[in-house]
Amino acid sequence: MTALAALTGHYLRVAFGNRFSLVFSALQPFLYLVLFGPLFDRSGVGSWAVLVPGLLVQLGLTSAGMSGFSIVFDQRFGVLERLRVTPVSRVTLLLGRVLKDSVVLLVQAVAIIVAAYALGLRAPLAGVLTALLLTTVLSVGMASLSYTAALTLRQELFAPVMSTLVVPLMLLSGALLPMSLAPAWLDVVSRLTPFRYAVEGLRALFAGSYASPALLWGVIVSLAFAVLGVTLGTRRFQKENA
Amino acid sequence: MIHARGLTKTFGPVEAVRGIDLDVSAGEIVGFLGPNGAGKTTTLRMLTTLLRPTSGTATVAGADLFADPTAVRRRIGYVAQGGAFAPFSPVGEELVLQARLYGLNREQARERVTTLLAELDLPEVEERTTATMSGGQKRRLDIAIGLLHRPELLFLDEPTTGLDPQSRANLWEHVRRLRERDGLTVFLTTHYLEEADALCDRVLIIDHGRIVAEGTPDELKSEHGARTLDDVFLAVTGRELREAATA
Ligand SMILES: Nc1ncnc2c1ncn2[C@@H]1O[C@H](COP(=O)(O)OP(=O)(O)OP(=O)(O)O)[C@@H](O)[C@H]1O
Ligand SMILES: [Mg+2]
Numbered sequence: 001m002t003a004l005a006a007l008t009g010h011y012l013r014v015a016f017g018n019r020f021s022l023v024f025s026a027l028q029p030f031l032y033l034v035l036f037g038p039l040f041d042r043s044g045v046g047s048w049a050v051l052v053p054g055l056l057v058q059l060g061l062t063s064a065g066m067s068g069f070s071i072v073f074d075q076r077f078g079v080l081e082r083l084r085v086t087p088v089s090r091v092t093l094l095l096g097r098v099l100k101d102s103v104v105l106l107v108q109a110v111a112i113i114v115a116a117y118a119l120g121l122r123a124p125l126a127g128v129l130t131a132l133l134l135t136t137v138l139s140v141g142m143a144s145l146s147y148t149a150a151l152t153l154r155q156e157l158f159a160p161v162m163s164t165l166v167v168p169l170m171l172l173s174g175a176l177l178p179m180s181l182a183p184a185w186l187d188v189v190s191r192l193t194p195f196r197y198a199v200e201g202l203r204a205l206f207a208g209s210y211a212s213p214a215l216l217w218g219v220i221v222s223l224a225f226a227v228l229g230v231t232l233g234t235r236r237f238q239k240e241n242a
Numbered sequence: 243m244i245h246a247r248g249l250t251k252t253f254g255p256v257e258a259v260r261g262i263d264l265d266v267s268a269g270e271i272v273g274f275l276g277p278n279g280a281g282k283t284t285t286l287r288m289l290t291t292l293l294r295p296t297s298g299t300a301t302v303a304g305a306d307l308f309a310d311p312t313a314v315r316r317r318i319g320y321v322a323q324g325g326a327f328a329p330f331s332p333v334g335e336e337l338v339l340q341a342r343l344y345g346l347n348r349e350q351a352r353e354r355v356t357t358l359l360a361e362l363d364l365p366e367v368e369e370r371t372t373a374t375m376s377g378g379q380k381r382r383l384d385i386a387i388g389l390l391h392r393p394e395l396l397f398l399d400e401p402t403t404g405l406d407p408q409s410r411a412n413l414w415e416h417v418r419r420l421r422e423r424d425g426l427t428v429f430l431t432t433h434y435l436e437e438a439d440a441l442c443d444r445v446l447i448i449d450h451g452r453i454v455a456e457g458t459p460d461e462l463k464s465e466h467g468a469r470t471l472d473d474v475f476l477a478v479t480g481r482e483l484r485e486a487a488t489a
Contacts, residue, residue: 006342010335073328079336082326082387085290086343087316 003088007096008103015104025063026108029055032176033116041120045177048121053202054175055116056109056135057195061166063108064139067101068150072158075151090237094147094230101143102136109135127205134205138198138222144229148236173199197221243268243395243427244289249298250451251284258284260451261298268394269421271428273442275435275471277479281451282431283323286397289429290320303395316344319393323400323431326384327372334368337387344391354390362386363412377404385413389420396420398430402437410434414441435471445471449479 015022033055040051074080083093109132113121150158170176172186173195179187190196201218209215244266251259259281266272276282287293289302291311300306305313327336334355341351359365362382372380381404388396396417402410414437420426432438438445439459447455447462455462455478459471468474 002345002347003343006339010339013335014331077328078322078324078326079328079331081292081322082320082340083343084292085315085318085320086340087312088343089312 003086004092004096004099007088007092008099011097011100012103015100022104022108025066025104026059026112028062029059029112030115032058033112033119036176037116037119040176045181048116048119049123049206050178050203051176052113052116052121052123053131053206054173054199055112056131056202057138057173057199058170058175059108059112060105060135060139060142060198061170061195063105064101064142065146065166066162067097067143068146068148068158068162071097071147071150072155076155084237091230091234094144094233094237097147098140098143098230098233102139105139106132106136123206124208127208127210130210131202131205134198134201134218134222137219137226138195141194141222141225141227141229144226144233148229148233151236151239169193169195172196175199178203194221194225198225243270243304244300244302244429246289246300246302247298249285249288249300250296251281251288251293252296257451259288259295262448262451262453264289264300264446264453266427266429268427269425270443271417271421271441272430273438273445274429274431274448275433275438275445275475276431276448280448280479282448283399285448286320286399286429286431290318290397291315292320303393317394319388319391319396321384321388321396321398321401323403325372325380326387327380329373330371332369332371333383337368337390340387341390346391358386358390362389362416363409378406378409381405382409382413392424393426395427395429398428400431400433402432402434410437417441435475439471447475447478454478 033052037048037051041047071080113128146162149162153161172190172193174182174190175195179190179196182190197217198221200214201222204210204212204215204218244264246262246264249259249262250257262285274282274285284293288295289300289307291307291314299308302314303317305317307314327333337355338348338351341354342348346354355368359367362385364379364382364386367375367379367383372383375383381401385398385401388398402413405413417426417428421428442459444456444458445462446453455474457465462474463469463471466474466477468477
């Protein structure tokens with residue numbers, strides 16, 4: 001417990017000391033909000049309350065999803081080995097980083113929601129707060145898988161592979177335009193990605209429909225995704241161990 | 243303190259370590275010598291739980307390497323050949339974090355870091371990053387972070403490479419003092435053989451993944467009719483080279 005707090009605190013200090021990357025990793029969804037949001041709002045497809053949940057998932061992909069980048073450096077400079085010879089459990093070594101990513105994402109998500117509110121978003125507070133919680137759960141899975149990828153791929157491949165992967169995952173989630181508009185084949189492919197369910201669950205929350213099946217599926221899939229991420233991540237931290 | 247039997251490690255086609263038996267007693271300072279690529283780092287990484295041996299068994303600091311790696315980790319310190327600091331993170335924060343990972347609270351951690359940095363002649367580095375330090379200062383920091391939690395057994399992988407003679411002498415002085423005071427056991431690699439001669443109670447020479455000579459520096463020298471450890475080293479390693487030359 002002490003170890004987890006120490007690790008998370010340490011990584012948070014580093015993260016909030018680097019304002020540039022804090023802003024940069026949230027820049028894409030923010031640009032979509034400001035430069036695409038007004039069009040979307042007038043397109044007749046839906047209002048801000050439909051777009052913003054999608055942007056939260058996009059944020060998860062660009063922020064938590066890219067967090068593995070930091071471990072590439074730690075690995076190169078021997079920091080990771082130094083941590084791995086400490087008695088701290090492997091899952092704690094992973095979670096220290098992941099919790100930091102979740103806090104960072106939460107702060108960025110609040111900033112986006114506040115900006116969206118200024119642009120015209122209206123949604124029930126309870127729904128928005130629950131949506132933040134769900135986004136956090138999702139980010140645990142994304143960050144964990146990002147570290148898993150960073151420790152598995154060759155160092156120089158991580159950034160190009162991940163930033164390329166983010167695009168189809170985001171498009172397939174229906175983050176920008178609801179998948180109800182999609183042709184059947186695209187709808188099917190989209191259902192194979194976890195983020196589709198997260199986006200629809202978040203939309204249900206922003207719409208205040210707390211009893212909808214979409215929300216239930218969003219919660220189930222996000223939780224399963226987080227468990228899967230942490231399991232794979234821990235295993236990756238364990239690999240090669242005696 | 244270390245008992246290993248038949249340790250091997252293969253990386254794909256490369257047999258880095260080919261069956262090593264090791265016994266190191268408490269309080270010993272043992273030198274692990276050998277040419278580049280002989281398997282020294284690989285052996286150290288196996289004994290420090292960082293690398294799973296392909297085969298073999300070992301108990302390290304009283305705990306079984308496979309059954310209880312956490313207990314091994316609690317009792318050992320490891321200074322890697324390649325360093326332990328990223329160039330952009332303030333050194334003090336890294337050290338405090340490391341101390342806290344061994345269970346110290348924030349205050350104890352800070353206190354410990356300050357004392358240790360003073361002992362290793364590194365005052366006023368806490369606010370700095372390693373990007374602004376000399377190679378020798380960095381190396382001393384790597385050693386400091388390995389000693390932070392007062393391990394019983396310390397693995398040092400080429401600790402003195404890049405240190406000036408003064409710092410080297412200081413480091414050896416420090417290691418000897420820790421042995422006298424706390425009974426620290428040290429297992430280290432080095433390419434400076436006169437250093438191994440002066441510091442180590444016993445040396446092991448590894449070549450192509452196998453131990454090819456073992457004993458106190460004096461034993462080895464008289465056994466090979468050699469004046470220095472360098473001569474012993476040349477006599478026992480690179481046998482293939484010589485055989486190829488005479489064939
Ligand atoms: N991760 C790895 N993958 C593949 N081969 C490896 C790996 N690590 C080490 N080797 C190989 O294993 C052999 C032993 O390497 P090791 O690093 O243990 O040598 P060393 O004795 O520490 O050498 P040096 O004095 O140069 O540090 C070398 O042939 C090396 O190329
Ligand atoms: Mg080496």
